[in-house]
Amino acid sequence: MAKVLVGLSGGVDSAVAAALMVEQGHEVAAGYMKNWVNDEGIPGDCPWEQDIEDGRAVAKSLGIEFRVIDLIDSYKDRIVDYLVEGYRSGITPNPDVWCNREMKFGVFLDYALSQGFEHVATGHYARHRILPSGQAAILRGADPNKDQSYFLSLMTQQQAAHALFPTGEMLKPEVREVARRFNLPVAEKKDSQGICFLGQVKMSDFLRHYVADTPGEIVDLSGKVLGEHRGLHLYTLGQRKGHGVASPRDGMAYVVVGKNPSKNQLIVGWDDPESAGLYITSCVVGTISTLNEPFDKKRPVEAQPRYRAKAESAVLEPLEEGRVRLKFQRPQRAIAPGQICAFYDGGRLLGGGVFESTE
Numbered sequence: 626m627a628k629v630l631v632g633l634s635g636g637v638d639s640a641v642a643a644a645l646m647v648e649q650g651h652e653v654a655a656g657y658m659k660n661w662v663n664d665e666g667i668p669g670d671c672p673w674e675q676d677i678e679d680g681r682a683v684a685k686s687l688g689i690e691f692r693v694i695d696l697i698d699s700y701k702d703r704i705v706d707y708l709v710e711g712y713r714s715g716i717t718p719n720p721d722v723w724c725n726r727e728m729k730f731g732v733f734l735d736y737a738l739s740q741g742f743e744h745v746a747t748g749h750y751a752r753h754r755i756l757p758s759g760q761a762a763i764l765r766g767a768d769p770n771k772d773q774s775y776f777l778s779l780m781t782q783q784q785a786a787h788a789l790f791p792t793g794e795m796l797k798p799e800v801r802e803v804a805r806r807f808n809l810p811v812a813e814k815k816d817s818q819g820i821c822f823l824g825q826v827k828m829s830d831f832l833r834h835y836v837a838d839t840p841g842e843i844v845d846l847s848g849k850v851l852g853e854h855r856g857l858h859l860y861t862l863g864q865r866k867g868h869g870v871a872s873p874r875d876g877m878a879y880v881v882v883g884k885n886p887s888k889n890q891l892i893v894g895w896d897d898p899e900s901a902g903l904y905i906t907s908c909v910v911g912t913i914s915t916l917n918e919p920f921d922k923k924r925p926v927e928a929q930p931r932y933r934a935k936a937e938s939a940v941l942e943p944l945e946e947g948r949v950r951l952k953f954q955r956p957q958r959a960i961a962p963g964q965i966c967a968f969y970d971g972g973r974l975l976g977g978g979v980f981e982s983t984e
């Protein structure tokens with residue numbers, strides 16, 4: 626039996642995680658991280674009041690303590706600023722991955738430990754194991770449609786050692802069934818989507834409040850001007866729609882193949898392996914974080930370059946501290962700096978890093 630603080634978000638997955646922890650006989654309390662309050666007139670509509678109410682109702686039905694933990698300042702410093710700075714500097718940030726490392730298993734875990742808890746449990750779809758070495762390992766969730774291990778790829782061993790993922794062994798429909806079995810008030814609540822504080826707001830509308838529009842030319846690979854963009858930060862490599870350059874005929878679409886910050890130009894080309902910059906096989910990944918073993922020698926890995934992507938065979942080669950070169954077996958489309966790459970050995974998460982540059 627352990628003392629466990631469950632991260633209760635107001636959704637069904639974490640409610641079931643809490644119920645399972647109670648059922649397993651742990652000493653359980655629930656914590657809701659208050660991350661965002663819109664007091665600056667910036668668009669964002671996180672339904673946090675409803676979520677707190679739902680979290681409180683779940684805790685009550687399980688007979689466990691419910692705490693609301695104010696992490697607004699840390700969230701602003703560690704996630705919102707990272708997001709805005711990232712876009713400002715032209716990279717593609719991933720706040721969901723960062724949130725697990727900095728918030729849920731960062732300040733929230735620190736809070737839990739300072740309060741005498743031994744573990745933070747969340748409703749992530751990932752599996753937790755203790756290896757024969759005594760180290761904690763993270764495996765892909767049992768539900769292949771829901772697996773969230775990608776989002777945990779920048780976690781450290783110390784963080785993993787204090788983590789528990791009670792729903793990671795289950796399929797989503799089973800989670801709903803358990804919620805009904807426990808009569809949890811959120812058993813039929815709809816799944817949340819995207820970054821909480823943005824809610825239904827488009828990222829571009831949110832960013833407009835922080836990053837001024839800086840219009841410039843849209844050019845093709847030969848330098849011919851085809852249109853005007855609103856600011857490089859608003860476009861992503863591989864983007865097919867929303868750049869405003871019409872396709873000349875059916876079956877030929879312009880996509881974003883690059884950015885030239887010094888000329889403030891957005892470069893478009895055909896969605897084709899021949900378009901320079903769109904497909905790469907070799908790249909440098911930095912901010913390397915590993916869970917169980919250091920990346921200190923050349924090794925094969927499966928590298929997953931985005932959440933809903935297949936992990937691809939690649940060879941990883943250590944560079945100087947904190948960086949690796951990754952050579953994919955097959956060309957990869959639209960790898961953008963800032964994006965997170967998760968590394969796996971079969972179903973086991975090895976760690977992750979941030980794409981820095983392509984070669």
Ligand SMILES: Nc1ncnc2c1ncn2[C@@H]1O[C@H](COP(=O)(O)OP(=O)(O)OP(=O)(O)O)[C@@H](O)[C@H]1O
Binds near residue numbers: 656658
């Ligand atoms: N505001 C929050 N306070 C406490 N824990 C949270 C909060 N937001 C998310 N978590 C924890 O992180 C887990 C994964 O977060 P994510 O946003 O992916 O939720 P989810 O998959 O929609 O799960 P849920 O159904 O529990 O909302 C949640 O299951 C929960 O344990």
